[in-house]
Structures are given as C-alpha cells and as structure tokens.
Amino acid sequence: MLRLISRQKKVAINRTFLRSLFIQTQTTPNDDALKFLPSMKILPEQTTIEFLNGRQAFKSPLALKLFGIDGVKTIMIGHDFITVEKKTQDDWSLLKPEIFAVLTESLNNGTPVLNEQHQADASDQALLEEDDEDEVVSMVKELIFTRIRPAIQDDGGDIEFVRFDYETGTVYLRLRGACRSCSSSSITLKNGIESMLKHYIEEVEAVEQIEEDEDGNEFEDPLAAKKPVQFEEAQLKPRSRDVAPPPSL
Template sequence: MFIQTEDTPNPASMKFLPGQPVLGEGKMGMDFPSRDSAAMAPMAEALFDIDGVDSIFLGADFVTVTKTDGTEWHHIKPAILGTIADYLTAGLPVLSEGAETKDLTAGSPDQYEGETKEIVEQIIELINTRVRPAVANDGGDIIFHRFEEDTGLVYLTMRGACAGCPSSTITLKNGIENLLKHYVPEVNAVEAVM
C-alpha cells in the first residue's frame, strides 16, 4: 500500500493519504486529542503507541497526526506509515463497533426559529460546501457551534491540523469570517470555540 503524505500549514501536523476511505464519505472527522479519547478507535490507539505522537484526526479519506514538541518527523513517520498500512491492508477496524461519527455540525438549525433558523441554515451550508473541503485539504475540519442573533457572532471550532495551527486565527478572521459576512450580512464576526 502506498500512502501519500502532505505537509500542512501547521508544522507540527502531517496529513497521511492512504488512497482509500478511512472513515468514509459523508462522515464527520473524529478528533483524538489524547490516548484516552481514542478508546473507541483501535487505529488511533495504535498510533498513540508511537512515541512522539501528540494527537490524531481521522478524516473521510485521510489521517492527520500531530507530533509532540521536540519530535522530528523523520523519526516517527515510518512507524506512522506502517501502522496505517497495517490497519487498512488487513481490513482491521478503524473504529470499534458501536463508535459513531457525529453529524456535520455540533449546533443545529433546529435550535433556532424563523429568520434566525434560515440564517443558521445558510451559515452551515456555506461551511459544509465552501469551508470544510478547503480545511480538509489542510488536514483538518471545522465545526459550527452557534450563532448569536443579537451580536451577529458565529462560533466555530477548528480541529485536526487546524486546531493548533499558527495560521488558524488568520483563516478564521480573514477567510471564513469574510466569506460568511459576504454571503450572510447578519454575520458580524467569527470566534473560535476551544
């Protein structure tokens, strides 16, 4: 199995593309910021066994690994490649039975009414069609949390390589905020939720 690797804007994260589904299309990525959080994901647990792995993000067709400070990629990259290849080639489960990926948003338009619900639906549609694919190209994901009608604030969470990326604030403010403000005039600003 050939696994392509890509650098991400976050120098501590690398994207691994095995050329086949990891979670599968239409499924939201899963973020594992620690070994304890990976209890329902055998492949993520195995990746955490590699000394120097700090966090893991599983996408539809990629795996993003973030390394610890002081760890060099050339020391851990071969073990990461081997672990991913072993799991996918052998057909081992990436997730344990019963583990589920969540909906594409943490916040739902059903929490809102009337015109505000329509605004939230527009925001979520823009995130899913314009923002999420671009962020996935960089080895990450973005989650909509909520919209505050009275302030015009949109709250989002960056995950995967984007979570600790030095340029994530620029992405949120100059990219996503400008896009949402352009298409949804009720949006005044975008804020990150940790």
C-alpha cells in the first residue's frame, strides 16, 4: 500500500484493483471512521445516505455487503465517497483489507449502491427540500450548504438542516457519518456553526444537535460551549449590530 500526504491528512491508495478502479482512504477527525474514495461517482451530486446498522441497509446492496464485515458499525455513502465507522475495539489494520475487497469487487461487478426505487428517491431528494421555505430558513440553508457542508463532507461526514424554532430562535441540525460520533462534534456545532449563523442571521439565537440512536430514533442534545471551531467566512452581508464578525479560517 502506498502512503501519500494530502492537505495534512494521511491518504492511502489501495493498489489491488480491477480494470481502472482504485480506492483511496482518508483519515477523519473521528479515529473510528475512515473515508473511502473510489475512482468513480456513486450517488447524485450533494446526496448522502447513512445506515446506522444492518437493518437499515435493506435499500443498499452495497451497504449490506459492508455490514457483513465483522467490526463495521455504521456506513455513510456520498456522491463520491463512502465513510465507514468501525466498532471501537476493532483494528483498522484488519478491517481495511476486507473493506477494500468488498468495495473493489462490488463496484467493478456493478453491485447497486441503492436499489432502483431508493436510487430514484435519492435523485429527487434535493428537489423536495426547497418547498415552502421562508426567508430565514433559506438563509440558514444557504450558509450551511455553501460554507459549512463542504468542510463537514471533507471530514467524511455531512450536515442536515432539520428545522428552525421561531419562538426560541433555535436551529436544529443533524450530523452524519464520521462527524456524528466524533468527540469534537458538539464543539463544532456550538461554536463554529452557531457563531456564523448568529452573525449573519438576526433571528438565530442558538444551534442544537438532533441525535439518533442505532434504530434511528431522534433525541436532542444541548451543545456544550468550548473552544471555537472556525469556518470560511460567508460572502453575505452581516446583520446590523455593533459586534465583530466571527473569525474566519
């Protein structure tokens, strides 16, 4: 296996491949999650789908095969990457060869990433998200989509807008993939994302995370304020008030 360094992240190339397919792995802030990068597009642009256990993977033949590997805990599939989270007690040195083998064989043999019905649903996902949005929700989504989501996806995760509470000014978000169980996720949400949304959108007063158990049941987790995490400053006009803007990267 060849080791490379890219953007201060360890990147490995699996050189066992068929035809022209090769797979890279990229580390994430979560030690139990790795981002696998096959040399092909997997899902429609800006689409991700997460499976928290094998029972949820019925819609994805590829995910079912990956869950057949002992030690795989969760899987998230994106446009051009697959994030695999392992059980804490398992070792990547044992899991990676098995994951490489499943991905290489499945993608070369044409194993569907999603079955036909759910593939169509994934293609329509982005079109359904804009219905009945008001100005505040649209602004929140724009900031998340253009400034925050790319950084989250680069770390093998994703972020999803859930809802905005107009009475409390609270934005509820959900983290996916490597970022969902990362120890720094609450810090990122509370101090990086919240500070940006509060600065540019007057109605926003707080950000909270919606979490899920392994069966997909939601519960809310108040976020702890700790060391700020910074994102690229958005090119939007800040709301009028006498405070300094949040720091940029």
